[in-house]
Amino acid sequence: MAKRKKGSRIMIVLACSECGQRNYRTFKNRHNTPGKLELKKYCRFCRHVTLHRETK
Numbered sequence: 001m002a003k004r005k006k007g008s009r010i011m012i013v014l015a016c017s018e019c020g021q022r023n024y025r026t027f028k029n030r031h032n033t034p035g036k037l038e039l040k041k042y043c044r045f046c047r048h049v050t051l052h053r054e055t056k
Contacts, residue, residue: 014052016043
């Protein structure tokens with residue numbers, strides 16, 4: 001049986017920068033994006049498009 005290689009893609013959680021709610025889960029490639037990911041996404045708690053940052 002072949003050994004499974006540890007991949008470079010990891011699952012991350014995105015949290016709203018305004019209210020702090022953790023709304024989204026996604027994957028990123030840690031070799032291509034070594035820093036923390038920041039995306040503008042819709043927050044259903046704030047009811048606005050806000051900046052979401054990567055958390056643990």
